[in-house]
Amino acid sequence: MLSKVLSKESCAKCRFCCSFRRQSLWETPLFPIDVVQRLETGGISFQREQKENVGYGRMELEGNYKTNDPQEEAACLFLNPKTGCVLKEEDKPFDCKIWPLRIMKKKDGTFVIALTPTCPSINEKPLEEMKVLVESGLGEQIFQYAKENPFIVKEYRTDFPVLMEFDQSL
Ligand code: SF4
Numbered sequence: 001m002l003s004k005v006l007s008k009e010s011c012a013k014c015r016f017c018c019s020f021r022r023q024s025l026w027e028t029p030l031f032p033i034d035v036v037q038r039l040e041t042g043g044i045s046f047q048r049e050q051k052e053n054v055g056y057g058r059m060e061l062e063g064n065y066k067t068n069d070p071q072e073e074a075a076c077l078f079l080n081p082k083t084g085c086v087l088k089e090e091d092k093p094f095d096c097k098i099w100p101l102r103i104m105k106k107k108d109g110t111f112v113i114a115l116t117p118t119c120p121s122i123n124e125k126p127l128e129e130m131k132v133l134v135e136s137g138l139g140e141q142i143f144q145y146a147k148e149n150p151f152i153v154k155e156y157r158t159d160f161p162v163l164m165e166f167d168q169s170l
C-alpha cells in the first residue's frame with residue numbers, strides 16, 4: 001500500500017520493521033482470526049486476544065529472546081532473512097501492509113493516522129509528501145479497516161507525527 005514511497009530494494013537491505021525489541025512487543029503485527037486459524041495449521045502458535053469483542057492473534061515471540069535486555073531484538077516468525085516475508089499477500093497483516101503508518105487513538109478519543117518515526121526510508125521523505133499520500137484516500141482506507149478490526153488501533157505516542165485526524169469515532 002506504500003509502494004509509491006517505499007522501494008523493494010531499500011526494504012530488502014533494511015528489514016528493520018520485521019524484528020522487534022523486547023520493549024517494543026506492542027508493535028508486533030496482529031492477525032485476524034481467520035488468518036490465525038490458517039497459519040496455526042502450519043504449526044505457528046498465537047496468543048488469542050480480544051478488543052471490542054473482535055478476536056485476533058498475536059504471534060508468540062517472548063520465547064525467542066535470549067536475555068532480559070529490553071533492546072534485544074527477535075525476528076518475526078515469518079521472516080526469512082534472505083528472501084523477506086514468507087506470508088502470502090492475503091495472510092500478511094494489515095499492520096505490515098501500512099507500516100510505517102499507524103492508526104492511533106489519542107487520550108481525548110480522537111483517531112489519527114500517525115507515522116512511526118523509525119523507518120529510515122520514509123524519514124528521507126518530506127512529511128508533507130506523506131500527508132498528501134494519506135489524505136488522498138489511504139487514511140480513509142485504514143480508518144475503514146479499523147472499524148471492522150479495532151485491534152489495529154494503537155494508543156497514541158507523542159513522538160509519532162500526526163498526518164491526518166478524524167472527526168468521527170470508529
Ligand atoms: S523500516 Fe522502512 S525501509 Fe526498513 S524494511 Fe521497514 S519499511 Fe522498509
Ligand code: SF4
Binds near residue numbers: 029077078079084093
Ligand atoms: S509478517 Fe511479514 S512483513 Fe510482517 S513483520 Fe513479519 S515478516 Fe515482516
